[in-house]
Amino acid sequence: MALRVIKKRTTGSVGLDMVVMTAQMASNVTNMLQFPPAAAAASLVLTIIQMVADIKTNQNDCYALARRAARLLTDLGRRMEGKWDDAPQALIENIHQFEMTLISIRDFMRRASEAKWLNRLMSKTSIEQSLNDFSLLLDEASQSFQIASLIEIHYAISTLQRASTGGSLQLVESPTSMASVADTAELFTVTSRSSTMVSDPQSVEDLQASVDSAVSSVDIIEEDEAQPEPPPIPVPTEEEEFLASIAEPEDEFGFRRYHQSDVIIRKANRKAVGWFSGTADAQANGQKMTIKRYEGPKGQAVRQWMKDIKLLRNLYHENLPQILGYSDGKSQTPFILLASVPNRDISGYVQTALKSQGVAGSASMILKLYRDITSAVLHIQQQMSYDDSQAQDFIEGATYTVDSDNNVVLGLPTPKDGWMTARSYNLAESLVDRAMKYLKEVERTEGPASAHKYRQLQALLQSLLPRRSDGPTLLSDIEDMLDEDEPISLAQLRKLSLEQQRHDQAWHERAPLGKCALGDFGHIPSGTRNFEDFVRLGNFLELGDPMLDSFQETTGTQVQWVNGFTERQQASPFPLPGDLEGWPIALLPQSSVTMFVHHEGRLASVNDAWKYLLEKAQSLAKTHGVEPQDILLITRSLRIDDYTVKDWSPPPPVFPQHGHPQFGGNNRFPGANNRFPGANVGHGFGGGGFGFQNATPIPSLIYLFTSWRHDVQGYITDNPMGRPRPREYRSTSWCYACSGGVPVAYVDYIQLDAEDFRDC
Known part of the structure; x- marks a missing residue:
């Protein structure tokens, strides 16, 4: 049995590689909340740090911007530690200006985190420009703090110089900024309340020279001078930050980091496909595992390795690979260690199962396969906060294998960075298509002998699997059946589908005209679907059973050649006595119109027809000497007639x-x-x-009359009551012709399987 490891999730799933660094950064900024002058700015920086995790576009750039703001604030706090009570007014004003910049950055982050993916795509350029603008604002804030400090130093120096000219000892109150920036020269003796005792004028001169030296090291730029662009701050890539965070033997999720010497590699899994290709049996710490190595170009291999680790650390599901550890970043070829993974391709498994099992066993296998895939995909969607489109990307790109217990295991898809997919079908349809894909593949390779089985199986699964309007999960009754140890019979599945009013599948075939009608039941001795050989045994509607209700409908399509294009219009007839249907047709001189008339009859409920056939099939089989699974019931009949009406009247005259x-x-x-x-x-x-x-042509109005009765042929007349025009007048004033094509007929039918009567 495959080894499964279930771990408790300890942190969120977004921005996992930034958790440690952002936590430390937030901790440093939190310490600033206790100082009133910087409390508002610290609160804004904390808000910005929290928003970075929710941003989907330019996340690295946004993170760098938040880190710069936090670094600027924490540097200021370190220099002002113990001196906030006497902070100079110029510094307070600069902090207020810094708060305005932080508010703008916070609002930008909020809009970026709440924007839809399409808006982010359309505004990608404007987002990058905004990030550059905010970076320049932070540069200006940093320089403003430096300029404010230098102004305070000059003010203190001038005060000391005026005090020294009196020739006596003076006690001068100096601004706190002098003490905070006087790290450039230790010439001040700071006493309580930042008071400085100066007794020697020579000391003042030495202090002035030291300050001038400090000023020369700081670039004070006039407004009318061109400001040089600050050097870009190197931002580590996502891979570099991830590798830098690998230091301890275990990560924050509890997964161990292995050196390549800690792992013994056994034989390779040569039959593995897709994401599982390149895996091999391995042993680490006396435990059997599976190793997946990432070979190829170094940068690409590390990137794929990192993405798989981040994803697998949050996925703890029996139908997904279970990560046990990964390399420590020092290996030449990065790797991850997994619980034992399967190497059987799902297509081969399904093909073998379908050949060896009947309709019920095959349906149960496909339903279980669908349940495994759906359970894994919904878990991924929940853990990774995927929307339906991202979940569908995962379905279409994943690798599907089967383990020793016949459970489906999904390998991770290849990431599609920057790809966006638009679909006209929803998540439930994607899941059903994936499960039915393997059935269709086997059906194409099988011969006519198995055609009936696969048609029965496909019809049954279409009634049991979710539809477009349903959610992706199976019915609870089906889940209960799959959890039981006893094999599921076809009668159980058929009964469940009929009770849910979902068993409405029928097969469609062409039939000879007049060979069979709605409600007929019979059989085809050849065992094929050729209705030329259909043997009619009776008609359920003639029995007058109220369980079956039917109705008939006549519709039409008018086709005309207009200005070089084929124009189609839906048409509806008006009824007349004698089962006639009148079709008004407007004809221009020298033009023609083709009318396609559809006569359709069908049962009101195909689901009820299946119930009726299940109840009556055995008794009818005994009466007529046939097998009950050979009886066919016609649930729909369709006859299509086409009539072409032409106007041979001369064109309108030409006037000067x-x-x-x-x-x-x-x-x-x-x-x-x-x-x-x-x-x-x-x-x-x-x-x-x-x-x-x-002359302007005037259309003529004539009428085509048809009937659903086979003994009535279609004809045209200019009388709306259906009376034909006398033949003696047709050669002079009657300039129309009507020709009919070969009518075609189709039927829909249902048929049971031998398994339906196996336990009867």
């Missing part, structure tokens, strides 16, 4: 027209290229203003 001359491409012969300019204007005559104009 006085107007402007018509000019074509040849200036010597105006109108030479306009011999057929349109329906209303003819060609001109030289430079004169005369031409020809066709």
